[in-house]
Amino acid sequence: MLKIENLHTNVEGNEILKGINLEVNRGEVHAIMGPNGSGKSTLANVLSGNENYEVTSGKVTFDGKNLLDLAIEDRAREGMFLAFQYPIEIAGISNATFLKTALNEKRKYAGLPELSAKDFFDLIKEKSKILKFDESLLQRAVNQGFSGGEKKRNEIFQMLMLNPKLALLDETDSGLDIDALKVVSRGVNTFRSKDNAVILVTHYQRLLDYIVPDFVHVLYKGKIIKSGTKELALELEEKGYDWIKEEPAEIN
């Protein structure tokens, strides 16, 4: 579904991603791990089209389309979802209005009619149950006055509502206590299916106890230097990153 070939990216003139190759298929969960500053968040942002990140070379195909040619909103409408590391607050727009607008934009793009008010609220009921999401948060302005945990939960809630083909989770586990982590993980596990894929960007192995990945990749200085299965994450937990840094880069 997603194929990244030799992707190079600059941020404010500095090269952050230095030739990423990665292939993600339907039904797969990939974890991207790595020390601070290795380019993990850059990867998530550049895929979703953040204009602060400049692609200098490389190719990304998403569901047969050239992803880099698509506008940010069209990437979203095609089914790419980014759960933000730091969700943005927007005063004045209720969470419900925001979600309804987003959902209908996606439906319009797919040639579907707008969702009726009843269907929309039924969907909210169904999805909020999974996350024990407080429905009063829907009437509040987007992320405004939300606690750190509520913001992260709101990201996963939006993911469930929008039902993307590919979800990019950018350090969704950071700042969560263990109960919140379990709830968020339940959301992601419910979402997982043979038709979609997930890329988890994380620092810690802890998240992978709850969301078990099919593949783990280690990103270091802008390159994937090691790929493996879930056992690799455990090894990293035990030994840290230093032992890999010394190994020669593995070719995908």
Added chain:
Amino acid sequence: MSEEQKIIDNVTDSDYKWGFVTDIEADEFPKGLNEDIIRRISAIKEEPEWLTEWRLKAFRHWLTMEEPEWAHVKYPKIDFQNIRYFSKPKQKPQLESLDEVDPDLLETFEKLGIPLDEQKKLAGVAVDAVFDSVSVATTFKETLAKDGVIFCSISEAIKNHPDLVKKYLGSVVPYTDNFYATLNSAVFSDGSFVYIPKGVHCPMELSTYFRINAMDTGQFERTLIIAEENSYVSYLEGCTAPMRDNNQLHAAIVEIVVLDNAEVKYSTVQNWYPGDKDGKGGIYNFVTKRGACRGINSKLSWTQVETGSAVTWKYPGCILQGDNSVGEFYSVAVTNNFQQADTGTKMIHIGKNTKSTIISKGISAGKSNNSYRGLVSVAKGAEGARNFSQCDSMLMGDRCGAHTFPYIEVNNNTAVVEHEATTSKVSDDQIFYLNQRGISTEDAVNLIVNGFCKEVFNNLPMEFAVEAQKLLAISLEGSVG
């Protein structure tokens, strides 16, 4: 170019859609102002002697006054002798029905979306249309008359209800009030008059549309609204003008008198021509709007959405004389390109337990300047007065300015006065977040701006809220780079 800059530049490029000129023969006065011109205005309108004298007193007082310079706006000095003070579309003197109105005029109002034709009546809204200096047609007169409601042009009111006009004209905004109000008192041409009798809940919304058409003509309309005991009325005002390279002056007065237990809601969507993207042309909107809540438990709400004019100078106020009277001010002011707005309100607490609420939302884009200026004054005898003010500014880009000038004068220690202010920016992060959820930049900006203004839009009557939202959307049209 950043996304924001693109939005701003595109906003800048969007056109003013109401800029057509209607080719109608007009009776115009020569340019300039003197006692003779004032006598001619009064004579052409067949006014009683007392009113002619009142105008002349105002004019003589005006000659002693200086143009105010304290507002946070800059514009070249106005040459008051280079303005035409009266322009009237040529037509039969007495209109018996709408059939007699010049079809070109009717077409103009059609273009503006104001169906004057009662057959095609806009659901439950009575309209008075003022074209240049003259009120052209008032709809629903008969329906309203059944309840004793008087809704007509102020010229007609002077002829048909002289006692009411004499009693209240200038009673809220005296002819000595301020430079522009004094000028208006001397030369006002027409405007609307509303009288709601005791105990009457006005059965429909009343609406006035103002249109400046003729060149080099100042528009000086004057509106007088009187709400007797236990009455209610909701009044709407809309304004547009053609695109002209030179600046045109608009100096209006609105006076409102609210008696015991009565309530008046006054809503404005102001969309005068703002000038082009280089700051050329546009209306100077120097307006005095004030209401007196004279009765106990009386209430006056001002709601305004200001998107037009090159320079705006406007402070709709409430004089809260009656005990327990309530004043409200809800405002959205949008400035763009080189527009300048200095607007806000005055809440004067005199009676006991009087309450006022001020919600002001300023949006600045382009190279514009947007200032909130508000006065909350609590008199010595105003036991238990209460005010809450919230002034929020939103900046789009980094070439515009937002300013807040709150003035608070409290002379009674039981008063509670609260003032909150925030400044926010439409950030690239917000746009990216919304884009990432499948919402285009144009829709994202509309969502953010509408969200920012929600508290004010909620106070507009339904049809007007829709119009206001459309107006904001049009101002932001083409914002995807």
